[in-house]
Amino acid sequence: MSKEAILEAAKQSIIEADEDAAMEALAQAEEEGLDYVELLSNGYSAGMKVLGDQFGMGEIFLPELIFATEVMKLASSEIEKKMGTVDVKSKGTLIIGTVEGDVHDIGKGIVASLVKTNGIEVHDLGREVPAQKFVDAAIEYNADFVGSSALLTTTMTVQKEIEEKLKEAGLREKVKTMVGGAPVTKRWADKIGADAYCEDATDTVNFIMDWVNNL
Numbered sequence: 001m002s003k004e005a006i007l008e009a010a011k012q013s014i015i016e017a018d019e020d021a022a023m024e025a026l027a028q029a030e031e032e033g034l035d036y037v038e039l040l041s042n043g044y045s046a047g048m049k050v051l052g053d054q055f056g057m058g059e060i061f062l063p064e065l066i067f068a069t070e071v072m073k074l075a076s077s078e079i080e081k082k083m084g085t086v087d088v089k090s091k092g093t094l095i096i097g098t099v100e101g102d103v104h105d106i107g108k109g110i111v112a113s114l115v116k117t118n119g120i121e122v123h124d125l126g127r128e129v130p131a132q133k134f135v136d137a138a139i140e141y142n143a144d145f146v147g148s149s150a151l152l153t154t155t156m157t158v159q160k161e162i163e164e165k166l167k168e169a170g171l172r173e174k175v176k177t178m179v180g181g182a183p184v185t186k187r188w189a190d191k192i193g194a195d196a197y198c199e200d201a202t203d204t205v206n207f208i209m210d211w212v213n214n215l
């Protein structure tokens with residue numbers, strides 16, 4: 001099976017919320033030695049994007065999104081198991097979470113696992129996390145990076161609050177902040193004073209590694 005065909009099968013498995021097809025695509029990917037990150041981004045996540053557009057246009061409804069989410073979560077957790085973690089001394093610590101009022105945690109989870117596999121200690125605070133909790137965790141774990149995910153235009157403001165609260169706590173110079181999520185842009189990151197906008201999990205790893213290497 002060609003790479004393109006496997007990616008397409010992964011994408012379709014999400015669109016159709018078909019768990020068996022999703023696992024079949026993963027098995028094929030493994031057999032062909034396909035890059036798991038590519039499988040996640042250009043396969044399964046591409047399927048979520050199609051559903052998001054259909055949902056936005058009123059062509060599908062919430063239950064269909066929820067079914068697809070379950071398949072997406074299964075696929076990403078299986079991939080996380082396969083990628084394993086690197087057994088080296090931690091190169092830094094990341095606090096990550098989805099902001100208050102927002103339950104979208106698939107993308108955040110993917111970012112967390114990919115960063116972890118690159119030797120960074122990750123503390124995932126989960127979803128619907130208030131700004132202050134990011135700050136408290138940054139202190140508790142002596143974090144180098146704080147990353148927040150927002151998928152709703154209405155919850156992006158919490159990312160701004162995180163910046164403000166980090167400043168109040170005197171931590172803003174110490175940590176690098178990263179923002180992500182579908183409605184988030186580089187412009188938004190600049191506007192609120194975040195250090196980086198990362199488009200996807202690979203982008204996030206590149207940003208972190210650049211920073212770690214320049215320490």
Ligand code: B12
Nearest residue numbers: 052056102103104105106107147149152153180181200201
């Ligand atoms: C799946 C989904 C859901 C699922 C979420 C399940 C879950 N556990 O996550 C369910 C069905 C529960 C849901 C609910 C709702 N949803 Co919804 N949902 C989506 C959908 C289709 C896909 C999101 C997704 O998982 N994408 C796949 C992942 C891999 O991509 P990603 O999240 O963008 O993450 C990548 C990057 O953004 C980046 N990244 C993400 N986070 C971070 C963090 C950091 C630190 C960094 C560096 C990078 C980074 O890296 C990730 C990996 O590459 C989007 C459509 C879309 N285009 O995003 C709508 C969407 C986000 N939802 C939407 C809406 C409106 C809702 C609801 C309000 C619907 C309702 N009427 O109830 C509720 C909100 C509930 C709430 N309070 O949060 C709208 C938002 C509109 C807006 N502009 O505000 C969207 C855009 C759909 C649409 N077109 O209308 N949703």
